[in-house]
Amino acid sequence: xxxxxxxxxxxxxxxxxxxxxxxxxxxxxxxxxxxxxxxxxxxxxxxxxxxxxxxxxxxxxxxxxxxxxxxxxxxxxxxxxxxxxxxxxxxxxxxxxxxxxxxxxxxxxxxxxxxxxxxxxxxxxxxxxxxxxxxxxxxxxxxxxxxxxxxxxxxxxxxxxxxxxxxxxxxxxxxxxxxxxxxxxxxxxxxxxxxxxxxxxxxxxxxxxxxxxxxxxxxxxxxxxxxxxxxxxxxxxxxxxxxxxxxxxxxxxxxxxxxxxxxxxxxxxxxxxxxxxxxx
Amino acid sequence: xxxxxxxxxxxxxxxxxxxxxxxxxxxxxxxxxxxxxxxxxxxxxxxxxxxxxxxxxxxxxxxxxxxxxxxxxxxxxxxxxxxxxxxxxxxxxxxxxxxxxxxxxxxxxxxxxxxxxxxxxxxxxxxxxxxxxxxxxxxxxxxxxxxxxxxxxxxxxxxxxxxxxxxxxxxxxxxxxxxxxxxxxxxxxxxxxxxxxxxxxxxxxxxxxxxxxxxxxxxxxxxxxxxxxxxxxxxxxxxxxxxxxxxxxxxxxxxxxxxxxxxxxxxxxxxxxxxxxxxxxxxxxxxxxxxxxxxxxxxxxxxxxxxxxxxxxxxxxxxxxxx
Numbered sequence: 001x002x003x004x005x006x007x008x009x010x011x012x013x014x015x016x017x018x019x020x021x022x023x024x025x026x027x028x029x030x031x032x033x034x035x036x037x038x039x040x041x042x043x044x045x046x047x048x049x050x051x052x053x054x055x056x057x058x059x060x061x062x063x064x065x066x067x068x069x070x071x072x073x074x075x076x077x078x079x080x081x082x083x084x085x086x087x088x089x090x091x092x093x094x095x096x097x098x099x100x101x102x103x104x105x106x107x108x109x110x111x112x113x114x115x116x117x118x119x120x121x122x123x124x125x126x127x128x129x130x131x132x133x134x135x136x137x138x139x140x141x142x143x144x145x146x147x148x149x150x151x152x153x154x155x156x157x158x159x160x161x162x163x164x165x166x167x168x169x170x171x172x173x174x175x176x177x178x179x180x181x182x183x184x185x186x187x188x189x190x191x192x193x194x195x196x197x198x199x200x201x202x203x204x205x206x207x208x209x210x211x212x213x214x215x216x217x218x219x220x221x222x223x224x225x226x227x228x229x230x231x232x233x234x235x236x237x238x239x240x241x242x243x244x245x246x247x248x249x250x251x252x253x254x255x256x257x258x259x260x261x262x263x264x265x266x267x268x269x270x271x272x273x274x275x276x277x278x279x280x
Numbered sequence: 281x282x283x284x285x286x287x288x289x290x291x292x293x294x295x296x297x298x299x300x301x302x303x304x305x306x307x308x309x310x311x312x313x314x315x316x317x318x319x320x321x322x323x324x325x326x327x328x329x330x331x332x333x334x335x336x337x338x339x340x341x342x343x344x345x346x347x348x349x350x351x352x353x354x355x356x357x358x359x360x361x362x363x364x365x366x367x368x369x370x371x372x373x374x375x376x377x378x379x380x381x382x383x384x385x386x387x388x389x390x391x392x393x394x395x396x397x398x399x400x401x402x403x404x405x406x407x408x409x410x411x412x413x414x415x416x417x418x419x420x421x422x423x424x425x426x427x428x429x430x431x432x433x434x435x436x437x438x439x440x441x442x443x444x445x446x447x448x449x450x451x452x453x454x455x456x457x458x459x460x461x462x463x464x465x466x467x468x469x470x471x472x473x474x475x476x477x478x479x480x481x482x483x484x485x486x487x488x489x490x491x492x493x494x495x496x497x498x499x500x501x502x503x504x505x506x507x508x509x510x511x512x513x514x515x516x517x518x519x520x521x522x523x524x525x526x527x528x529x530x531x532x533x534x535x536x537x538x539x540x541x542x543x544x545x546x547x548x549x550x551x552x553x554x555x556x557x558x559x560x561x562x563x564x565x566x567x568x569x570x571x572x573x574x575x576x577x578x579x580x581x582x583x584x585x586x587x588x589x590x591x592x593x594x595x596x597x598x599x600x601x602x603x
Contacts, residue, residue, distance in 0.1 A: 116294055116295065116298045117298050117301070117302065119294075119295040119298055120296070120297070120298025120299035120301065120302050120579075121298070121299070121302050122537075123295055123296070123299050123537075123579040123582045123583050123586070124299050124302065124303065124575055124578070124579040124582075125537040125540045125578060125579075125582070126541070127541045127544060128540075128541075128571075128574060128575040128578055128579075129306065129575070131559065131563060131574075131575075132303070132306050132307065132310065132568075132571055132572065133306065133309075133310055135562070135563045135566060135568070135571055136310055136568065213422075213424055216424045216426075216427075217424060217425075217426060217541075217545060220424070220426045220545065220548075221544075221545075221548070221560055221563060222563065222564070223563065236427060240430075243430060243434075244434055244438075250427075254423075254424070254427055257422070257423075257424060258419065258422045258423055259422075261421075261422035262418060262419065262422040265418060265421065265422065266418070
């Protein structure tokens with residue numbers, strides 16, 4: 001499993017687009033992890049009357065409408081946005097994998113029931129589900145937000161994993177394991193899961209980009225992460241009044257979103273090329 | 281074939297029923313009571329609160345509420361909007377044409393320009409055009425649609441005054457304007473929203489068409505056609521494209537949710553008063569019936585779209601037809 005992982009990474013690295021994506025993502029992660037330690041707090045307000053100031057030597061990317069340093073807020077916001085994206089995708093991939101594996105392995109009525117429900121869920125766009133879940137909440141904590149995003153993002157994943165499980169269900173090595181008396185959870189976790197990893201990884205990677213965009217969109221609608229917690233989408237939303245007179249207040253957070261999503265998608269597509277040559 | 285059609289329709293109904301079940305439990309799951317949210321700061325007597333609770337059957341047993349919810353939904357009764365104090369179905373019926381116009385125009389642009397660009401990319405695979413368009417579609421996919429809309433509105437409406445920045449018709453448009461004048465006015469308002477929505481959705485279309493086309497161009501019968509000495513354009517359009525169209529049909533099903541989501545943002549940016557704007561306005565007003573109604577309508581449209589796609593498949597693809 002570990003070898004497979006390293007091997008995949010090496011192959012992705014060999015592709016130019018994949019390499020670019022990995023480099024950008026690593027930089028984004030490192031800066032979200034460590035830069036907040038050396039930048040000022042994003043909540044501290046220097047001088048409200050001064051308002052938004054242009055990029056200068058003192059504030060490299062300028063300040064926002066409340067005179068807060070934009071670079072600091074992007075770095076701190078990146079921490080929020082990336083944490084939300086990765087944790088929620090981790091949750092939805094886990095849920096999706098579990099449902100998909102159980103449905104595909106068990107088959108029969110359970111499979112039919114679960115997949116009917118997943119069909120139904122897939123026919124409601126995720127945004128509408130989120131609107132219903134979030135519209136009545138005044139202020140939703142970060143943990144709750146991650147839970148909400150995670151539990152609404154697994155339907156597609158479960159379909160993919162179920163397909164893999166169905167395909168592998170009758171593979172000779174799975175039948176051999178069963179003939180040796182392996183229990184169903186052992187078959188599922190030791191034999192089916194590792195082999196369904198490829199498509200799962202692709203879906204997870206692309207899912208991260210989706211969540212970052214979704215978070216930005218929800219902020220635009222006034223939902224999701226609330227100020228003063230900085231997030232990239234929230235920064236664009238909060239500075240919308242001075243969007244054009246103070247372009248730097250939203251162009252830089254926007255670029256953070258675009259570059260990160262782009263990098264994620266590059267890695268996702270490279271992964272697909274590597275893991276699924278038929279679809280490349 | 282009739283049997284297949286019946287099974288497929290039953291399947292669509294089952295999917296819709298599943299969607300309703302999920303929406304119902306979602307409604308129950310949400311912490312916070314719709315009535316409390318509705319009342320907000322308003323002064324209201326206990327008796328009035330109780331009357332509202334009774335009207336929406338909020339204290340009934342779960343199975344009872346569930347059967348009521350499903351029964352109402354299938355009758356097309358989606359409750360009364362809290363903000364507008366009018367039936368949700370009526371509100372949505374008023375807004376549906378605007379959204380269909382926006383979606384239909386985007387669909388048209390996607391299926392003409394998007395497919396053409398995808399084919400062009402496939403034919404020029406690996407060359408500058410292909411790379412450039414791939415880059416553009418990747419970036420287009422990574423830009424939040426609302427931001428793109430705001431920028432386009434600023435550039436083409438505020439700065440250049442080419443197109444209006446919001447609404448469906450101009451306020452100045454006199455009531456006795458002829459149909460052509462009205463259509464032109466709506467058309468001018470339509471440009472920016474359609475362009476914004478297209479950029480978001482066309483990338484997927486291009487990508488699929490490109491890959492499907494590349495797949496087909498690799499096949500033996502294409503080599504045969506070329507060997508026969510047919511013009512390259514004939515080979516591409518008559519021989520290859522026809523078969524590369526099928527995967528795109530599948531995309532239609534995947535693409536409807538993208539469109540529905542996109543139109544929420546685009547309508548909100550451009551003040552295009554369709555279903556998306558109805559939904560975003562309902563957020564601020566905590567208008568739960570409208571949000572629920574929009575979700576039900578959108579998923580119904582998506583299930584229907586899937587059904588139509590499959591029927592289209594059957595008509596076009598002999599392999600499916602004879603199964």
